[in-house]
Amino acid sequence: MKAVVYRGERDVRVEDVEDPTIDAPTDAIIRITTSAICGSDLHMYEGRTGAEPGIVFGHENMGVVEEVGAGVSDLKKGDRVVLPFNVACGFCRNCENNKTGFCLNVNEGFAGGAYGYVSMGPWRGGQAEYLKVPFADFNALRLPEGEEHEHDFAMLADIFPTGYHATELAGVGPGDTVAVYGAGPVGQMAAYSARLRGASEIYVVDKVEERLRLAEEHSGAIPVNFAEVDAPEFILDATDGGTDTGIDAVGYQAQKPDGEDEVPAMILNNLVTSTRATGRLGVVGLYVPSDPGAPTEEAANGRLLFDIGTFFEKGLKMGTGQADVKAHNRQLRDLIIAGRAEPSFVVSKRVPLEEAPDAYARFDKREDGYTKVVLDPAA
Ligand SMILES: NC(=O)c1ccc[n+]([C@@H]2O[C@H](COP(=O)([O-])OP(=O)(O)OC[C@H]3O[C@@H](n4cnc5c(N)ncnc54)[C@H](O)[C@@H]3O)[C@@H](O)[C@H]2O)c1
Ligand SMILES: [Zn+2]
Ligand SMILES: [Zn+2]
Structure with missing residues (x-):
């Protein structure tokens, strides 16, 4: 075959x-x-x-x-x-x-x-x-x-169960505000699932305009282009202190706005910034214990610079892993x-x-x- x-x-x-x-x-x-x-x-x-x-x-x-x-x-x-x-x-x-x-x-x-x-x-x-x-x-x-x-x-x-799983890990409930980083297929399905679960406001972050438009049209999302604005700051301002929940649908290959460099912990740290104290995070974007093309030696072994201090200070919760389809x-x-x-x-x-x-x-x-x-x- x-x-x-x-x-x-x-x-x-x-x-x-x-x-x-x-x-x-x-x-x-x-x-x-x-x-x-x-x-x-x-x-x-x-x-x-x-x-x-x-x-x-x-x-x-x-x-x-x-x-x-x-x-x-x-x-x-x-x-x-x-x-x-x-x-x-x-x-x-x-x-x-x-x-x-x-x-x-x-x-x-x-x-x-x-x-x-x-x-x-x-x-x-x-x-x-x-x-x-x-x-x-x-x-x-x-x-x-x-x-x-x-x-x-x-x-x-x-992707539909995975996007849904992200909302489950983050405990997205009726009336909650959500920030979804990544408007690829998984981010689309996370935003769509957040809407199914009754979220009141859904921010979707990407720089691919076609993908941002898709999330706006089908999930009622507010598009945030990270090549044009500082996405976590934008979300902080718009929500008066951060969203209730946040979703990582990008993973370790997160790009800088110029698309040249990657910053593997960027999305995790964006979530720590743009989520309100005691908020909840669902991480379905992939992280790996071994990355032959990583930008640093630590990252090559899956060790990233995560803002654990602020994460702890804010009392955030985080769920991760492969989705249980x-x-x-x-x-x-x-x-x-x-x-x-x-x-x-x-x-x-x-x-x-x-x-x-x-x-x-x-x-x-x-x-x-x-x-x-x-x-x-x-x-
Ligand atoms: N946990 C699971 O079970 C599971 C299942 C499927 C996919 N995944 C993972 O989910 C992730 C997304 O999958 P996909 O199919 O949507 O992939 P994709 O590559 O099509 O989408 C990723 C999106 O993230 C955007 N992006 C890159 N850097 C960004 C940044 N700094 N800020 C915001 N957006 C940024 C890209 O422009 C792209 O649109 C991948 O890491 C994939 O491996 C996990
Ligand atoms: Zn897949
Ligand atoms: Zn088994």
């Missing part, structure tokens, strides 16, 4: 790889109908992780069940499903607590697994024609038959079915799998029209 294979810094290729097979009785094989490219893939693409050449990318997968192992009882051939980007067993201590982003049984010596991602276990990605899904009864979320809402449901693999995807699916959520507004392009190398390059440059690209292996 064809798959998107990582070959090195800014080099992905569509190559022939072996078809996946049922290896455990609880496995299923899915024929991919839609697989999305994610900002998380860009960290690997840019050579900013320990990813080795040869990885098949793709953790935002949906499709139709092609084949099931003898131990799969709930799913059958022909079922339409979306897969959380997390791979999880369903029966370890963390899975039982709904913390499926930290499963103890799918990635030796590590809490948490995912498809097609460095350090996240042996699970091949789904930017391909087919995907093997382990513990398939547990991991697959069933969808209504047909093709309706394809792009809405595709967002359930990662399964904690939210069923409820968010049902909002889509009921017509009360339409996360596909973020999808800007659907392209054949063959065009993945070009799509990666353009998404990496944050070109207009490339906010969120989905790949179609059948095209």
